[in-house]
Amino acid sequence: MGLKGQAALVGAAQYKPEKYSSAPRMFHLEQVADLAIQALDDAGLSLADVDGLITVGPQFHEAGMFVPAMAGEYLGVRLNFAEVVDLGGASSVGMVWRAAAAIELGMCDTVVCVIPARMAPTAPHDDHIAEVMKASRYGGHSTRFGAPEAEMDLPYGHMAQNTGYAMIAQRYAAVHGYDAAALARIAVDQRFNACHNPQAMFYGQPITVEDVLASRMVAEPLRMLEIVMPVAGGAAVVVTRADKARSCNHRAVKVIGCAEHVQTKSPTYAADMLATPIGPASRRAFAMSAYKPADMHMAQIYDCYTITVVLSLEDAGFCAKGEGMKFLREHDFTFKGNFPMNTHGGQLSFGQTGSAGGMTQVIEALHQIQGRAGERQLARHDLAYVSGTGGVMSEQGALILQGA
Known part of the structure; x- marks a missing residue:
């Protein structure tokens, strides 16, 4: 059971990382289009080949829900497979295997997996992005009423990523030693x-x-x-059927x-x-x-x-x-x-x-x-x-x- 190698990565694009700044950036939808087209060009494919799209949540500036539909509409493609992956730093790996699985199941032929750059709030009323940025200051922990970490972690100083990984490192030192x-x-x-x-x-x-x-x-x-x-940047990859991949630009x-x-x-x-x-x-x-x-x-x-x-x-x-x-x-x-x-x-x-x-x-x-x-x-x-x-x-x- 599992993947049979009938889906392949064929193209990619990514922005050169840069320090965060207040300089105006492309909106997320514009980044999705830009990265997708660059990745498709790299593969030797076009938007006409795309019938699957995977992106991430919940960071989109333009909407907090129905993101794949909105992005697909913006790209002018009709999707047989659409997905949002919310696994933090594991999202990219999760996107690739979901795309491959959907292709092997015959649900779609070519999937763009795209992650735009995180943006700072652009206006005082932009509550959604402001909430995402606030959570980022606490290492992704939710500060909402009822969230376990809001009650049991944050008040006791366990916030952001550094404390958690330091705790793991200290535990490793205690059990296995530390060099x-x-x-x-x-x-x-x-x-x-x-x-x-x-x-x-x-x-x-x-x-x-x-x-x-x-x-x-x-x-x-x-x-x-x-x-x-942490720096600003975005990336996209293209996954397609293995038989279709043979006619792409690269191995x-x-x-x-x-x-x-x-x-x-x-x-x-x-x-x-x-x-x-x-x-x-x-x-x-x-x-x-x-x-x-x-x-x-x-x-x-x-x-x-x-x-x-x-x-x-x-x-x-x-x-x-x-x-x-x-x-x-x-x-x-x-x-x-x-x-x-x-x-x-x-x-x-x-x-x-x-x-x-x-x-x-x-x-x-x-x-x-x-x-x-x-x-x-x-x-x-x-x-x-x-x-x-x-x-x-x-x-x-x-x-x-x-x-x-």
């Missing part, structure tokens, strides 16, 4: 990759382990250079394995903070693909924090539980190394473009498999593992991608 220098190497190696990616936010700005360890402590034991820098990238797992909203309620959702998700994804972690030619792992990467490596099966620090010390994660990971720089150095942040991992896997990664191109590039993470290790998903 700050080994963790710093994640940030350093990914910055090396970013320095070979002109689109990256930190292109041309290398760092050392000493730089990471000397950076400001934000939430013990997490330091500034171990935490993503088709088949979706052969997928899964997701949603565990809790807040780590407050996790039975074990170190048993993350990426474990069951990755096991099912690998089983579906018939490949093992050791078979992968690259890993594009969601990296909002260095501790996220360690737990993902362990729970996805790249190393045993509790051996993450040893794995970090023994491997080179640059595109030149023995375990190429986040070869575009990861979100730590490419930049975390809001909900579109996870799409950077999908697009890097696509470009690597297609042989379009420029000077950071891998020699072996047929199989990729991609992960997505939403919330504080709350919801995670995995993809196994293979070149056709």
Whole structure:
């Protein structure tokens, strides 16, 4: 049971990440159209081919509901499949497998998965966007009456993402030990990759382990250079039938394995903070693909924090539980190394473009498999593992991608 590789990623587009500013931006619908057309052009397809659309909620400026219908109308396409995915940083992975599944079921032929950039409120009366931005200040926690975190988390200082991930890191240290220098190497190696990616936010700005360890402590034991820098940006990918993909501009990238797992909203309620959702998700994804972690030619792992990467490596099966620090010390994660990971720089150095942040991992896997990664191109590039993470290790998903 599962995907049969009858759907493939064929094109992508993303905005170069940039710092948030008050400068006027395109409205979300305009971004959807712009990104969709760019991604379709990249694939060698057009809007006439599109009969499926997936986007994210709840960040649209123009409406809080009926978003796919509104976007489809704006694009001038009729949709046989329409979806909104609300899984935070796991949304991109979730979009891709939903598109592939819908295509394999015969519901549609070509799906655009698009995430526009988050926008600041443009007017005092823009209550919906203001509410989204307010929630963002609290790390996605709801401040509404009746929400468990509004009563049990926020009043006691457990707010935003840093506190939750710091708590997980402290728990890891208590159970398995902690090697700050080994963790710093994640940030350093990914910055090396970013320095070979002109689109990256930190292109041309290398760092050392000493730089990471000397950076400001934000939430013990997490330091500034171990935490993503939120930036503005958007992204889109195109998924189509495998037979149709053969006539596209670039090598088709088949979706052969997928899964997701949603565990809790807040780590407050996790039975074990170190048993993350990426474990069951990755096991099912690998089983579906018939490949093992050791078979992968690259890993594009969601990296909002260095501790996220360690737990993902362990729970996805790249190393045993509790051996993450040893794995970090023994491997080179640059595109030149023995375990190429986040070869575009990861979100730590490419930049975390809001909900579109996870799409950077999908697009890097696509470009690597297609042989379009420029000077950071891998020699072996047929199989990729991609992960997505939403919330504080709350919801995670995995993809196994293979070149056709």
